[in-house]
Amino acid sequence: MKNDSLKDTIIKPITTEKVVAAEQQGKHTFLVKHSANKIMVRKAVEEIYGVKVKDVNIMPRRQKKVMRRYGKGIKGKKAKKAIVTLVKGESLKKSK
Numbered sequence: 772m773k774n775d776s777l778k779d780t781i782i783k784p785i786t787t788e789k790v791v792a793a794e795q796q797g798k799h800t801f802l803v804k805h806s807a808n809k810i811m812v813r814k815a816v817e818e819i820y821g822v823k824v825k826d827v828n829i830m831p832r833r834q835k836k837v838m839r840r841y842g843k844g845i846k847g848k849k850a851k852k853a854i855v856t857l858v859k860g861e862s863l864k865k866s867k
Contacts, residue, residue: 777815780807782850797825797857802832805849812853820863826856 785800793800803812809827816824835846857863 777811777818780804780811780815781819781853782848785852793854797859797861799855799857799863801853801855803829803851803853805831805851807851807853809853812855816855822861822863823858824855825858828854828856830854 780803782802782804785802790800799816801812801816803815807815807829809829812827812829813824816822816827829851832847832850832852834849837844837846
């Protein structure tokens with residue numbers, strides 16, 4: 772990422788039943804830009820939420836293939852999913 776700030780790295784938090792269950796263990800899931808890496812995600816979460824990050828796991832998000840009028844197409848943004856593990860005793864509360 773060239774001139775993007777760290778706040779632009781995180782697109783949005785993901786909230787599903789599986790993610791809510793993992794939050795009890797201190798693991799929070801975010802949708803991040805495709806060009807983001809673990810270091811950028813760690814710094815962004817620490818800057819935005821003011822917490823200490825223990826570990827970051829990143830995986831690509833699969834885009835859906837759809838049929839269009841003139842053939843096949845792809846639906847959705849190119850992005851990654853990041854699972855952020857916080858240090859024991861920390862919790863996410865948006866500070867900025």
